[in-house]
Amino acid sequence: MTYFEFLNTYGPQLLDGAVTTALQTLLAAALAIGIAVVMGLMRLSHNRFVYGAATVYIEVFRGTSLLVQIYWIFFVLPLFGLTLEKFTAGYIAVGMNLGAYGAELVRGGILSVPRGQWEAATALSMSPAIRMRRIIFPQALLKMLPPWGNLLIELLKGTALVALISVTDLMFVARKINGTTYLSAQAFGSALIIYYVMSRSVITPFMRWLERVMTRKLGRA
Amino acid sequence: MKEPVQKEYPRQLEGEKVPMVRFRDVTKRYGDLVVLDSLDLDVDEGEMVTIIGPSGSGKTTVLRMLMALEKINSGIIYVDGQPMTHMPKNGALTWADEKYLRRQRTNIGMCFQHFNLFPHMTALENCIEAPIQVLVLNKKAAVERAEGLLDMVGMLEKAGEHPSRLSGGQQQRVAIARALAMRPKVLLFDEVTSALDPEVIGEVTQVIRKLVNKHNLTMLMVTHQMGFAREISDRVCFFYDGKIEEQGPPEEIFGAPQSERTQQFLGAVLEAT
Ligand SMILES: Nc1ncnc2c1ncn2[C@@H]1O[C@H](COP(=O)(O)OP(=O)(O)O)[C@@H](O)[C@H]1O
Ligand SMILES: [Mg+2]
Numbered sequence: 001m002t003y004f005e006f007l008n009t010y011g012p013q014l015l016d017g018a019v020t021t022a023l024q025t026l027l028a029a030a031l032a033i034g035i036a037v038v039m040g041l042m043r044l045s046h047n048r049f050v051y052g053a054a055t056v057y058i059e060v061f062r063g064t065s066l067l068v069q070i071y072w073i074f075f076v077l078p079l080f081g082l083t084l085e086k087f088t089a090g091y092i093a094v095g096m097n098l099g100a101y102g103a104e105l106v107r108g109g110i111l112s113v114p115r116g117q118w119e120a121a122t123a124l125s126m127s128p129a130i131r132m133r134r135i136i137f138p139q140a141l142l143k144m145l146p147p148w149g150n151l152l153i154e155l156l157k158g159t160a161l162v163a164l165i166s167v168t169d170l171m172f173v174a175r176k177i178n179g180t181t182y183l184s185a186q187a188f189g190s191a192l193i194i195y196y197v198m199s200r201s202v203i204t205p206f207m208r209w210l211e212r213v214m215t216r217k218l219g220r221a
Numbered sequence: 222m223k224e225p226v227q228k229e230y231p232r233q234l235e236g237e238k239v240p241m242v243r244f245r246d247v248t249k250r251y252g253d254l255v256v257l258d259s260l261d262l263d264v265d266e267g268e269m270v271t272i273i274g275p276s277g278s279g280k281t282t283v284l285r286m287l288m289a290l291e292k293i294n295s296g297i298i299y300v301d302g303q304p305m306t307h308m309p310k311n312g313a314l315t316w317a318d319e320k321y322l323r324r325q326r327t328n329i330g331m332c333f334q335h336f337n338l339f340p341h342m343t344a345l346e347n348c349i350e351a352p353i354q355v356l357v358l359n360k361k362a363a364v365e366r367a368e369g370l371l372d373m374v375g376m377l378e379k380a381g382e383h384p385s386r387l388s389g390g391q392q393q394r395v396a397i398a399r400a401l402a403m404r405p406k407v408l409l410f411d412e413v414t415s416a417l418d419p420e421v422i423g424e425v426t427q428v429i430r431k432l433v434n435k436h437n438l439t440m441l442m443v444t445h446q447m448g449f450a451r452e453i454s455d456r457v458c459f460f461y462d463g464k465i466e467e468q469g470p471p472e473e474i475f476g477a478p479q480s481e482r483t484q485q486f487l488g489a490v491l492e493a494t
Pocket of ligand 2: 281282412
């Protein structure tokens with residue numbers, strides 16, 4: 001079987017898998033961003049319970065393996081009465097995990113805004129909420145974008161693990177084809193190429209574009 | 222660490238002539254380092270007081286405490302007769318909370334050595350942001366006010382530019398307009414010309430001169446420009462080691478300083494320039 005014939009036969013399946021991977025990535029990314037902003041801000045709180053809660057969250061999710069977290073959310077949570085569909089369990093686990101890494105990027109980005117900016121906003125009587133939303137966060141965002149690009153690529157790669165709870169993503173499809181045909185090189189080779197294309201010709205250019213837009217909007221062009 | 226209020230201070234200042242700013246026994250420490258040592262200082266309404274002194278003598282700290290960017294350890298500060306560092310509660314004074322401070326801060330504007338304009342906003346946006354967000358001015362009124370002030374500092378033409386496209390002198394003039402847009406009663410300048418190239422210092426001092434002549438604004442200015450201080454001040458305070466070593470009209474401080482430390486400082490500064 002030539003690679004062309006392989007693609008003819010299994011291409012549609014691989015494409016379906018790639019779509020699922022893309023969906024998992026998008027949903028997990030949205031969740032990760034939300035969690036990262038909330039946890040990142042909580043880590044800057046002076047209230048030690050708020051700070052403590054965020055610290056525990058970040059420690060747990062960064063200190064343990066993503067695969068174990070996926071299994072926990074899919075297999076263990078039902079024992080506590082919370083049953084999730086495998087698709088949902090998949091992106092929630094990935095999003096929660098990468099959100100913990102993102103929280104540190106948010107925190108770092110916010111702390112990297114010079115003290116003079118905080119003081120100028122305070123001197124203008126801005127409340128902490130206005131100061132964060134209007135002055136600090138927009139500047140932090142610009143500094144955060146490059147590391148977020150890397151994180152989103154990690155996230156895309158991380159979604160491959162949801163295949164292990166039978167979410168029919170790209171990795172799942174590649175494994176299935178390999179299992180039935182033993183065409184390992186073609187199956188995993190195709191998966192490799194698709195993952196690479198998704199990260200290098202979708203995520204990376206998108207983040208570059210976003211950086212350019214933000215830079216222009218924030219007036220540092 | 223904040224200490225309990227030790228003395229009975231009046232809940233507000235009343236009488237014939239209430240100073241616009243009053244420091245009473247104000248002490249500020251960083252760890253064991255006493256930066257302001259039981260400072261007393263009054264500034265009258267409309268007065269321009271200049272603070273000079275060696276580096277590390279606590280000049281910036283005076284302004285930062287008045288702006289309530291940090292808390293003092295003991296003593297009290299009044300602005301326009303009302304306590305700034307304290308607030309009335311159950312008939313007594315307690316340390317001010319954040320909300321009270323935020324309201325009191327609107328009385329005071331501050332200009333910084335490094336301008337601290339918001340880089341993601343244009344000159345105009347810098348000047349309307351706080352009036353809209355804090356004073357809840359509508360956009361039209363805020364823009365009108367900001368344009369008037371930008372015009373006053375000679376920056377109306379550059380209203381649409383971001384700070385990165387402006388020179389230091391231009392940025393500092395926008396920063397002055399931004400502070401004035403809040404209509405403060407007291408305006409603070411912390412070495413606003415120190416970070417500027419010599420050839421643009423004049424455009425900023427010109428704006429300050431204008432403010433002195435035009436407005437009934439109370440001003441406290443930290444500066445190393447002795448000539449300008451002499452020309453513009455109603456009173457000059459020489460700081461040394463967190464205390465006012467000597468103060469008086471500029472002719473006296475510069476013409477016939479009494480304290481040996483003042484003489485030494487002025488001698489060294491004049492020699493350097
Ligand atoms: N946040 C801080 N922590 C510790 N020490 C500080 C801090 N801010 C200022 N100081 C110290 O307080 C002293 C007075 O500082 P400052 O008011 O900035 O002096 P000046 O403006 O007269 O040069 C200096 O010795 C300085 O090192
Ligand atoms: Mg200073």
